[in-house]
Amino acid sequence: MAHHLIHRRATTSRQSVEFENNGLIPMVRDFKMRFRRLHSICSRSLLNEPASHLRAELPRRKSPKLPSCKPPAKAEKVSSSDIVQWNRTITQHMRQGECDSALRLFNSMPAKSYVSWNAMISGYLLNGRLDIAQQLFDEMPQRDLVSWNIMLSGYIKSKNFGAAKMLFNQMLVKDVVSWNALLSGYAQNGYIADAKRIFDMMPVKNEISWNGLLATYVQNGRIEEARKLFESKDNWPLVSWNCLLGGYLKKHLLAEARVLFDRMPVKDQVSWNTIISCHAQNDNLEEARKLFDESPIRDVFTWTSMLSGYVQNGMVDEARRIFDEMPEKNEVSWNAMIAGYVQSKRMDLAREFFEAMPCKNVSSWNTMITGYAQNGDIVSARSLFHCMPCRDCISWAAIIAGYAQSGNSEEALRMFVEMKRDGGRINRSAFTCALSTCADTAAFELGKQIHGLLVKAGYHTGCYVGNALLAMYCKCGSIDEPYDVFEEIEEKDVVSWNTMIVGYARHGFGKQALQLFKSMKEAGFKPDDVTMVGVLSACGHTGLIDKGMEYFYSMGRDYGITANPKHYTCMIDLLGRAGRLNDAQNLMKDMPCEPDAATWGALLGASRIHGNTELGEKAAEMIFSLEPWNAGMYVLLSNLYAASGRWRDVSKMRLKMRDTGVRKMPGYSWVELQNQIHLFSVGDTMHPDSKRIYAFLEELELLMKQEGYVSATKLVLHDVDEEEKAHMLKYHSEKLAVAFAILNVPSGRPIRVMKNLRVCGDCHTAIKIISKIVGRLIIIRDNNRFHHFSGGVCTCGDYW
């Protein structure tokens, strides 16, 4: 386990609140801040780079020849048209990524204007050098409004929204460009309501402002609001038409997109490309092809849209034809082709194209890594990951997912920690992956720390990440925290609701699950098959037999959901719990699909609880034929025999297991304590605290006897063979883990124990009483559900 890897607890506090005062900050403060910043930048640059970029002189590296413009070397007076010419050249150089030669020009200018400085700043920002841009901005003798606006958008583009807001507030004069930039900052950071507020506050609006609000809605998936805004006004410029069209594309609203496209008064190449990919991505390749042929111009985007349309529809050979036909290819086209081969599991061809690709970028590497990982070749994925020239957050996410999916959770989490240490930005997908790995391995402590990082990154309100976070808490045995997470998800989808409902159900909180189901419908969501599994099992847990039946029989009519084996399993469970074994059997006979092992398992469980050995045997036979390797079922049947005193059959089962070569998976229970996993097996004496644990258990037994508890093992010992007897005399792993946790988890905090198998019945009874004696909440996760023991009762209602 990798839990010891992060020792420091992540802070969950939000970043400090930023001030906002509409730019009415006194001059003095502005200068003081500026001075302090300037000072710190200067001393920093003395340590790192001797600011050669700024203090003029020529940078060390050789730069290409300068364009024709000759600087007037000896001129004493510089005409303004000369300065304009210089400025223009600086911009040209910057656009070609030639920062050094631009700087050389700048340094050799006999006279500079605002524009010269601004062009330099803007150029550095264009080339990703926020640090130098900032330094120049601070050093320039005077700034005009454009300087401020350049810096403002620079901060926003480099994801420094906090700095952007500060800068905006420091601006004494603002124009519509400044406001528009701020608006787009709010939009890009997902602050929809704030963006609207800014829009309403703007003293002057132009068409870019209107488009900014429209883009806010589109970028954040609020397509309905975007549509409403768009229809509220006429005369939108072409970009806005394209913007809404792009929104429809993202939401796969093909019909809406088509209507809008046909309504467009003017269409440019972007509009054609968008509508083509709209059709291509929505299984309408014929129409896409027609539009492709109709399109007045076909640029790389047009061709690539078509290509990726074929790829997305699994038509990799057609994609290849397009690829070969394309007059011009860029890295996106190559990557799409590689992705096509990856998807069709032709990794050798993907590799061939990858090797042949002249312009590999990070995405090409990422596609290959993801491909290898998804095709189960973690070794190749890993080797590409290690030799790629530069990694981004997607590369990390891909390798983390690869490890997680190949069952190597430990390595997956280790990579996450390493990625964090690497210092780069962690994207949503890496978070989601790491969280679901935590969920699978019940790495609660790490999961909570990741939650802290999520809040800092501002991702916790997002739907995908939020759902993963929610699932992590549910699967790690918590039920209050997930609800908080659930509430914080800003745009809940069906999965969010389902995760929460199923979470409640698995924890035995049937009432809450059904309440949430009600809210879900009120919120306008249409339940799907997963929702109904949650609802039906919640009904089972709460003993609402009739209600459950009603939901089961009406879900087709109300929501168009056909019952699958999972729904039937819930119903068998529900009827079984109520002792209605005949009804359960009849229901199974009525199933339109063949019952699977889980469904028979539910029947076996019901038979066991109600002591119906005959039915249990029948169910077990079915399970053995369907899943001969399912050791759990042999054990279950064996327990059923034991409960009815059929000891000979118990040993027969043992023989049968031996003959079929099925090995009972050894039972383990574990407790996570301060980033360490404490693992226990039956009768375990390996733990350093072993003596204390056993002494405590004996002490507990005395108290439990006073509560009327009689150990089931003591009752049946005389009929068990020697081996079994020795086994039963020992404490089961869950008891050891619970005792250890009571001794070590600070009082007031819940005790969480994980077990890889079903909780033993005797232990279940014992732990109920223990929860009462010690006055603690004990939560046990077994292989398929949660038990919350408190005050002598368990949320499973003694049926699991």
Next chain:
DNA sequence: ATAGGGTTAG
């Protein structure tokens, strides 16, 4: 000559 809005791949 410098600042604000839209489309394609992973």
